[in-house]
Amino acid sequence: MFKFIRKQIHDRLVERTIRRTRLVTKDGHCNIKFGTTEYHNHFAFLMDLWTTFVEIHWCFVIFFFAAAFTGSWFIFGLLWFSLAKNNGDFDVLQNSSESQQMKCLDNVNSLTTAFLYSLETQTTIGYGSRTLTGHCPSTVALLIIQSLMGTIINCFMCGLILAKISLPKRRAKTVTYSEIAVICLWKGNLCLQIRVANLRKSLLIGSHIYGKLLRTTITPEGETIILDQVNIDFLVDAGKDNLFFICPLALYHVIDKLSPFSEMAADTLQQQEFELVVFLDGTAESTSSSCQVRTSYLPREIKWGYNFLPVVSRTKGGKYCVNLSNFSKTEPAVTTPHCACCFNNEHNKELILHRHEREGIDNLGFDVIDLQTVVM
Numbered sequence: 001m002f003k004f005i006r007k008q009i010h011d012r013l014v015e016r017t018i019r020r021t022r023l024v025t026k027d028g029h030c031n032i033k034f035g036t037t038e039y040h041n042h043f044a045f046l047m048d049l050w051t052t053f054v055e056i057h058w059c060f061v062i063f064f065f066a067a068a069f070t071g072s073w074f075i076f077g078l079l080w081f082s083l084a085k086n087n088g089d090f091d092v093l094q095n096s097s098e099s100q101q102m103k104c105l106d107n108v109n110s111l112t113t114a115f116l117y118s119l120e121t122q123t124t125i126g127y128g129s130r131t132l133t134g135h136c137p138s139t140v141a142l143l144i145i146q147s148l149m150g151t152i153i154n155c156f157m158c159g160l161i162l163a164k165i166s167l168p169k170r171r172a173k174t175v176t177y178s179e180i181a182v183i184c185l186w187k188g189n190l191c192l193q194i195r196v197a198n199l200r201k202s203l204l205i206g207s208h209i210y211g212k213l214l215r216t217t218i219t220p221e222g223e224t225i226i227l228d229q230v231n232i233d234f235l236v237d238a239g240k241d242n243l244f245f246i247c248p249l250a251l252y253h254v255i256d257k258l259s260p261f262s263e264m265a266a267d268t269l270q271q272q273e274f275e276l277v278v279f280l281d282g283t284a285e286s287t288s289s290s291c292q293v294r295t296s297y298l299p300r301e302i303k304w305g306y307n308f309l310p311v312v313s314r315t316k317g318g319k320y321c322v323n324l325s326n327f328s329k330t331e332p333a334v335t336t337p338h339c340a341c342c343f344n345n346e347h348n349k350e351l352i353l354h355r356h357e358r359e360g361i362d363n364l365g366f367d368v369i370d371l372q373t374v375v376m
Contacts, residue, residue: 024277028294054163076146077115104136122150168291171284174199177295179328182306190255190343197248204282207243209234215274230260255340265339266304305336
């Protein structure tokens with residue numbers, strides 16, 4: 001029992017550490033912080049107020065929603081209270097006919113009633129017990145100003161909530177990638193394979209898939225580039241653009257001599273330090289809004305010499321069935337080259353095969369020799 005709990009705690013800590021080291025998390029969020037104070041200008045965010053409000057969390061939106069209405073009611077309530085007090089409405093007799101002619105507001109005799117009158121005015125409730133007398137031009141002007149301000153607040157808050165609900169990234173939540181990537185043979189080529197699935201029946205129009213390999217490199221001039229980006233092209237059976245994205249698709253990156261993965265091998269892949277970020281851009285069919293779905297893969301999440309299990313089948317009734325339980329499951333491939341160089345150099349000869357055990361990194365096709373024992 002204690003070993004199980006200890007293992008769970010250790011796995012959680014490792015997962016949190018890996019999450020912090022990623023530039024792009026598995027769910028597509030960018031893990032980056034702007035720490036310099038020279039360019040950290042909060043005034044720039046206030047200038048772009050609408051985008052700032054749309055991108056903040058829902059808890060702050062709800063807080064600003066309540067604060068905007070309650071604050072406006074209270075501020076205008078103070079203004080109504082000050083007008084009534086300056087006019088002497090609290091000093092005149094309530095039952096005299098002279099007082100009825102002199103008063104600006106009926107039944108507003110305290111700050112509480114002034115707040116209630118402000119609320120009733122801005123929300124157009126109009127209970128009828130508190131009204132304007134029409135004898136004070138200032139009250140008519142204040143009534144017009146509050147009605148206009150209330151309309152502006154209503155439009156802004158309704159638009160903000162609708163904008164947050166209809167954000168394109170909400171559509172991206174229904175597009176998912178496989179948890180791992182595999183390297184195997186596909187149509188006679190050594191390929192890196194990733195799966196992506198659209199969980200909705202509505203299509204993504206004009207989908208475009210591409211990737212970036214992020215790693216630290218040193219230029220010939222000695223400059224160290226922390227996040228050097230290398231383009232990674234992905235293909236599917238029908239091409240790379242305008243995908244018919246109605247069922248899970250397999251994305252293929254051909255590992256040729258120009259691919260950055262050509263320098264890696266089955267037994268050295270886990271020792272590499274890089275992050276593969278995959279992007280899918282498309283337009284939602286139902287809302288015509290553009291969205292982007294991102295994810296990333298570390299070397300520990302790429303299996304060399306494995307295939308994905310099939311997910312699409314056909315029932316006896318002729319319907320197509322998608323089994324998403326096998327979406328990220330793999331099985332050892334029958335034959336996989338040990339490295340891209342071996343595959344490209346021996347393509348016309350007998351392939352040096354890579355046969356698996358459980359981890360998929362053993363290579364029984366290679367003989368281990370000691371270079372010191374070789375006689376020149």
